[in-house]
Amino acid sequence: MLDIKFIRENAEAVQENCKNRLVDVDINHLLEVDEEKRQSQTTIDELRAKRNVGSKTKPTVEQIEEMKNIGDEIKILEEKKRTVEEELRTLLLKVPNMTHPDVRVSADENDNPVLDIFGEPTEFDFEPSDHVEIAERLDLIDFDRATKVSGAKFYYLKNELALMEMALINYALNVVIGHNFTPFITPDVAKKEVLEGLGFNPRGESTQVYNIENSDLCLIGTAEIVMGGLHMNEVLSEAELPKKYVAVSHCFRTEAGAYSKFSKGIFRVHQFTKIEMFQYVTPEKAEEAHAELLAIEREIFEGLKIPFRVVDHCTADLGGPAVRTFDLEAWMPGKPNKDGLMGDWAEITSTSNCTDYQARGLNIKYKNKAGENNFVYMLNGTAVAITRALIAILENYQQADGSVKIPEVLKKFMPVAMDEIRKK
Numbered sequence: 001m002l003d004i005k006f007i008r009e010n011a012e013a014v015q016e017n018c019k020n021r022l023v024d025v026d027i028n029h030l031l032e033v034d035e036e037k038r039q040s041q042t043t044i045d046e047l048r049a050k051r052n053v054g055s056k057t058k059p060t061v062e063q064i065e066e067m068k069n070i071g072d073e074i075k076i077l078e079e080k081k082r083t084v085e086e087e088l089r090t091l092l093l094k095v096p097n098m099t100h101p102d103v104r105v106s107a108d109e110n111d112n113p114v115l116d117i118f119g120e121p122t123e124f125d126f127e128p129s130d131h132v133e134i135a136e137r138l139d140l141i142d143f144d145r146a147t148k149v150s151g152a153k154f155y156y157l158k159n160e161l162a163l164m165e166m167a168l169i170n171y172a173l174n175v176v177i178g179h180n181f182t183p184f185i186t187p188d189v190a191k192k193e194v195l196e197g198l199g200f201n202p203r204g205e206s207t208q209v210y211n212i213e214n215s216d217l218c219l220i221g222t223a224e225i226v227m228g229g230l231h232m233n234e235v236l237s238e239a240e241l242p243k244k245y246v247a248v249s250h251c252f253r254t255e256a257g258a259y260s261k262f263s264k265g266i267f268r269v270h271q272f273t274k275i276e277m278f279q280y281v282t283p284e285k286a287e288e289a290h291a292e293l294l295a296i297e298r299e300i301f302e303g304l305k306i307p308f309r310v311v312d313h314c315t316a317d318l319g320g321p322a323v324r325t326f327d328l329e330a331w332m333p334g335k336p337n338k339d340g341l342m343g344d345w346a347e348i349t350s351t352s353n354c355t356d357y358q359a360r361g362l363n364i365k366y367k368n369k370a371g372e373n374n375f376v377y378m379l380n381g382t383a384v385a386i387t388r389a390l391i392a393i394l395e396n397y398q399q400a401d402g403s404v405k406i407p408e409v410l411k412k413f414m415p416v417a418m419d420e421i422r423k424k
Contacts, residue, residue, distance in 0.1 A: 001092045001093060001095065001197075001199070001357060001360050001361045002014065002092065002095050002097065002098070002357065002360070003360060004034060004088075004092065007027065007030065007031070007034075007095070008031060008034070011027050011028070011031060013098075014027050014095065014098070015027040015028075017096065017098055017099055018095065018096065020099065020105050020315040020316075021096045021099070021315050021316070021318060021320075022107065022315075022316050023094065023095070023096050023320070025091065025094045025095050027095070029091070030088070030091040030092070030095070033084060033087050033088045033091060034088055036084050037081060037084045037085055037088055040077055040080060040081040040084060041081065043077060044074055044077050044078060044081065047070050047073060047074050047077070048074065050070060051067050051070045051071065051074075093196060093199070093201075093361075094320075096318070096320040096321075097199075097320065097321055097322060097323050097354065097355060097357040098323060098355075099315055099318065099323060099324070100323045100324035100353070102312075102324070103312065103313065103314065103315060103318070103324055104312070104314040104315065105314070105315050106314040106315060106316050107315075107316050108314070108316055109314070109316040109317040110317075111314045111316070111317075112311040112312060112313055112314050112317055112327070113311065113312045113314070114309050114310070114311055115309075115310040115311065115312055115326070116309065116310040117307075117308075117309040117310075118298070118301070118302055118307060118308050118309070118310075119305070119306070119307035119308070119331075120307060121307055121331045121333075121343060122307060122331060122333055122395075122396045124333070124398075124400075125400065126400045128333045128334065128342070128395065128398060129334065129395075129398060130264065130265070130333075130334025130335070130342075130395065131265050131266070131267075131332075131334055131390070131391045131394040131395050132264060132265040132334075133334075134394045134395070134398055134402075134404060135161065135265070135394065137402055137423060138159075138160070138402075138403075138404065138421050138422070138423055138424070139158060139159055139423075139424050140157065140158055140159055140160060140161035140394075140421070141155050141156065141157060141158065141161060141265070141266065142155065142156040142158060143155050143265075151270075153255065153263070153268070153269045153270045154269065154270055154271060155266055155269060157390075159421075159424075160406075160414075160418070160421040161390060161394075161421075163414055163415065163418075164390060164393070164406070164410065164414070165273060165386050165390065166413070167410045167413035167414050168384050168386055168389055168390070168410065168413075169248060169273065169275060169384070169386070170413045171300075171303075171384075171409060171410055171413050172246075172275045172300055172383040172384040173246060173248070173275065173383075175296065175299055175300050175303070175383070176246040176275070176277060176296055176300075176383050177246065179244070179292070179296055180244060181244040181245060181246040181277060182243075182244065182245050182246070183245075183246050183247070183248075184223075184227065184245055184246070184247040184248070185247070185248050185249070186220075186223050186226040186227065186247045186248070186249040187220075187226055187249075188219060188220055188249060188250050188252070189212065189217045189218065189219055189220065190217065190218060190220050190225045190226050190229055191216050191217060191218075191229075192211075192216050192217070192218055193216070194225060194226075194228070194229035194232065194362065195209065195218055195225055196361065197228075197229070197232070197358065197361030197362040197363075198224070198225060198228045198229070198321065198358045198361060198362065199319070199320045199321035199354075199357065199358060199361065200221070200225065202218050207254065207256060208221055208253045208254050208255065208256060209221060209253075209254065210252050210253075210254055219252035220249060220250075220251060220252065221251050221252060221253045222249075222251050222274060222276060222380075223247040223248070223249035223251070223274060223275075223276035223278070224276055224278060224380040226247070226249065227245050227247050227276065227278035227380070228278065228358055228362065228378060228380070229362060230245075231243075231280065231362075231364045231376075232362040232363065232364060233362070233363050233364070234364060234365075235365045235366065235367055235373055236280065236364070236365070236366040236367070236376065237366065237367050238282060238366050238367060238368050238369055241280060241281055241282055241285075241366060241376070242279050242280060242281040242282075242285060242289060243279065243280040243281075244277075244278075244279050245277070245278045245279070246275060246276070246277050246278075246383060247275070247276050247277075247278065248273070248274075248275050249273070249274060249276065250271060250272070250273055250274075251271065251272050251273070251274050251385075252270060252271050253269075253270060254270070255268055255269075255270065262335060262336070262346070264334075264335075265391070266387040266390065266391060267335075267346070267387070267388065267391060269387060272385060272386055272387040273386040273387075274382060274384070274385045274386065275382070275383040275384045275386075276380060276381070276382060276383065277293055277296065277351075277380065277381040277382070277383050278378070278379070278380050278381075279292075279293070279378070279379045279380075280364070280366075280376045280377070280378055281376065281377050281378075281379065282366065282368075282376070282377065283355070283356070283374075283377050285377075286353055286355065286377040286379065287353070289353075289377075289379050290324070290326075290351065290352075290353040290379055293351040293379060293380075293381030294310070294326050294351050294381070296381070296383065297328050297349045297351060297381060297382065297383065298310070298328065300349075300383060300384060301328055301330065301348065301349070303407075303409045304389070304392075304393065304407045304409060304410070305407060305408075306330050306331070306348075306389075306392045306393070306396055307330065307331040307396065308328045308329060308330045308331065308345075308348065309328070309329050309345055310326060310327070310328060310329075311326065311327045311329055312324070312325075312326055313325040313326070313327065319352065321352070321354040321357045321358050322352035322353065322354055323352075323353050323354065323355050323357075324352070324353050325350055325351065325352040325353075326350070326351050327347050327348075327349065327350045327351075328347070328348050328349040328350075329345035329346055329347050329348065330345065330346060330348040330388070330392040330396075331343070331344075331345060331392075331396065332344060332345070332346045332391060332392060332395050332396075333395045333396065333398075334391075334395045346388070346391075347388070348382075348385060348388045348389060348392060349381065349382035349383070349384070349385065350381070350382050351379070351380065351381030351382065352379065352380055352381070353377070353379050354377070354378050354379060354380070355377050355378075356374075356375035356376065356377055356378075357378075358378045359375040359376045359377070359378055360375050364376050364378070393407060399420075402422075402423060403420045403421060403422045403423075404420060404421040405419065405420050406418060406419055406420060406421065
């Protein structure tokens with residue numbers, strides 16, 4: 001969350017930023033609630049001081065009665081203050097991070113500038129298939145039995161595609177660990193307070209989060225949640241920064257409100273595996289760390305030889321905690337485009353600089369060389385979201401005879417001598 005002091009001193013800029021980010025928050029009302037909270041605290045402090053003065057002498061009957069009344073008044077005011085504090089926290093959680101000055105201001109979430117393109121859209125001398133058709137032909141995914149067992153938007157990966165998921169995990173870890181990241185396998189659940197502190201909304205009809213009944217736990221939608229919560233309520237030393245982690249986890253998303261978005265096959269599902277990078281850094285190293293995360297994402301997909309482009313999120317498309325976000329969008333020959341033809345770009349990775357927004361929500365600080373405690377900066381980036389990567393491979397590496405070639409960099413992570421996937 002943003003620093004309340006920063007909001008007080010920059011109310012107009014914060015309100016304008018909310019408008020640019022399409023977030024409906026009344027900053028003036030937030031500041032009124034903040035003032036009410038501060039006034040309540042002042043009154044409580046004054047009453048406590050008055051009661052303390054009276055307790056230092058032998059009280060009369062009248063003074064005892066007065067101190068009892070003061071105690072009752074303090075209890076009433078403290079309860080009222082708790083209610084006000086809850087309202088203030090709810091409002092603060094709605095306020096997005098400030099925006100990087102280089103980010104495009106736009107009310108259109110699709111108005112994301114393209115910064116670079118790797119490769120060219122794949123061309124075929126035959127009519128290409130989408131990943132669902134390829135998977136059916138080569139017996140790689142079972143949707144029907146997964147629906148029977150688990151419900152819609154779940155799936156079984158089979159045969160070579162199950163092996164390719166493992167290969168992608170090992171390939172991505174191999175690349176990222178080469179950049180001195182520490183590997184993790186994480187829990188698949190986290191407490192609601194962790195999600196809220198990081199800027200994720202675990203409540204309400206529009207939430208993307210699965211809540212576990214009769215508990216304060218949620219299924220995670222990304223390892224960003226559990227890696228961001230790793231150092232909650234800790235003070236790190238500047239000497240141990242940056243902390244660079246790469247985590248393998250399952251991800252669970254309700255996909256609420258996704259009814260109008262492309263979701264064929266395994267493009268948009270309720271469960272998938274993802275390898276996520278995470279960094280804790282000092283403020284002056286944040287831009288450098290963000291560039292590193294983007295460079296590693298590029299390295300992974302350049303190695304796979306998947307055509308992609310780099311986009312810079314505009315204000316309407318930025319998530320609440322991020323000051324800036326870059327995506328890689330892969331070329332997917334089987335995805336319909338806005339003209340109704342086949343072939344379009346689709347997000348495969350995302351990397352965000354969240355500055356101290358998440359650290360403030362989770363109370364994660366570092367002690368600098370002068371002995372001062374400041375909030376760390378936190379950044380995240382997708383190494384590989386498995387299902388999207390599998391789609392890109394199946395569709396871009398398909399052959400005229402119906403087979404699918406295996407990317408060269410994955411072969412050493414697949415069973416020996418497996419160069420392609422053919423019909424059984």
